[in-house]
Amino acid sequence: MRTMGLDYGERRIGVAISDAFGWTAQGSEVIDRKIVKDEFARIAELVKLHEVDNLLVGLPKNMNGTIGPSGENCIAFAEQLKQKLGLPVQLWDERLTTVAAERTLLEADVSRNKRKQVIDKMAAAILLQSYLDSRAK
Numbered sequence: 001m002r003t004m005g006l007d008y009g010e011r012r013i014g015v016a017i018s019d020a021f022g023w024t025a026q027g028s029e030v031i032d033r034k035i036v037k038d039e040f041a042r043i044a045e046l047v048k049l050h051e052v053d054n055l056l057v058g059l060p061k062n063m064n065g066t067i068g069p070s071g072e073n074c075i076a077f078a079e080q081l082k083q084k085l086g087l088p089v090q091l092w093d094e095r096l097t098t099v100a101a102e103r104t105l106l107e108a109d110v111s112r113n114k115r116k117q118v119i120d121k122m123a124a125a126i127l128l129q130s131y132l133d134s135r136a137k
Contacts, residue, residue: 003054004028004047005128006081007094007120008074013039014120016128017050022135025128027121040084047085055087058094058127092131097123 001022007014013031018024028046036042046052057078060070067075075091082089101122 001054002050002052003056003128003132004043004050004052005056005058005092005124005131006043007058007097007124007127008077009120010073012120013043014122014124015043015046016121016124017046017052018128018132022132025125025132027118027125030117030120040080043081044085047087053087055081055085055089056092056128056131057081057089058097058124059091060094063095090131092127094123094127097126097130100126 002020003018003022005016005018005025007016011033013033015028015031016025017028019026028050031039031042033039047055055078057074059067059074062068062071078089078091081087098119101119104122
């Protein structure tokens with residue numbers, strides 16, 4: 001049983017995949033929505049390739065727990081995923097995952113250009129790992 005974590009954004013979607021045991025998350029790729037014409041078709045390809053049976057979409061909440069416009073977009077995206085792929089889709093609080101990814105990349109002295117290329121994938125991995133860790137408890 002593999003889970004796919006998605007860090008959904010206006011421009012890019014970060015993708016992470018769990019191992020078969022559901023213990024660890026690995027960043028997979030970044031889907032650039034301006035380049036990829038149908039992000040749902042690409043996600044479906046990845047689901048099939050990695051034998052994913054559960055999808056997790058990051059839900060960006062405000063620090064006070066409310067859901068703003070970005071959160072509403074993620075909820076709509078999750079609903080579309082559920083309809084198009086026919087798999088269970090869960091929403092998971094993603095507050096500060098991008099901040100954590102940025103901090104990690106800065107500490108590793110990754111150049112600004114390379115950070116742009118991997119930050120969404122890394123945020124998806126952090127999101128998915130937090131979900132997997134919560135299930136292990």
